[in-house]
Amino acid sequence: MTYDVASAVSSVSPVRTGDSRGAIGIQLVADQARWDGLVAACPTPHLPQGFAYGEGKAASGWTVRRALFHEGGRPVAIATVLELRRFGLRLLNRVNRGPLFFEAAPSPADIVGVYAALRRRWGRIWTAPLLVAPALGFGPDSDALLRRAGYRLRHRRSWQSGRIDLTVGEAALWAGLASSFRNRVRNAEKAGAELRISGDAETYEWMLARHAENMAERGFSAAGPALLRALRDTAPEDVLVFQLCDGGTPVAGMSVVRFGTHAEYHVGWFGPAGRKLNAGNFLMWQVLRELHRRGVATFDVGGLKPGDGYTRFKQTMKPVEYQLAGEWMSF
16 A cells, blocks of 8 residues: 555644754544555554554543644654543543654654654643553663653563564565474374464454453453454454364464554464464464465564563564563653
């Protein structure tokens, strides 16, 4: 999808950033196609900044604002801002894995300017506190820029994950996997593993039911059915379920979400029969192949947690790992 981001900017009142550079303007965007185009224009987007994910959060009780930041006529960044309101009062503002910049390596001035403008609009005492999990790399450089923009560190816990470049082609993707991963895929194929790929509502409801069972049995919390259902209802063409079937019966499943030219692993379930068939390896390989065929450029493995067994499995896919800058606040 091609998109001229400059055409998205119209005349708006600027927001002063308090630094020596030009004023950063903020324009709210309501149109889905326009927002999808802006996300697609960002070189390293994140799922929580996608339009459909925002609609999922709206179904969970948040008010969603989608902001385009620009300096004069130059588009700089975008951010989905979530506002928590009760009885007409705004209690909290949140940005998760954003803002997203249109430049792969934005200048320090642009980073400070955008974060300062975000803070002025949503992070002052009269607007309720602002919590931001920045889409900036972990380290002292990001820390210094965020402090210059007026933020304070809330905690160091941060999103860690890894991305796989799908543009290299199927042969290179296969060669890039660990040998143990490839062997388990072959074993699953020899055992007669069957693949089913679907985008229909019935299969997605099956996936949501398995997800709910998994959370209850394993005692963890993640995105709930209301968010996930609204996400799919907003962009059904961007949500796929991959099932491993044994004798026609689904014994494992994975759901992936596309946003722009990227996609992210979102929900998974593996029954006992699926685990015996090396479902994780088999399905992840099918995900990579299918997304490549559909023209997706990058696949995010959906989070890495040091010491976790599922994380060690994902690492055998050899993603390029990254870590973001923790959580910061302004009020």
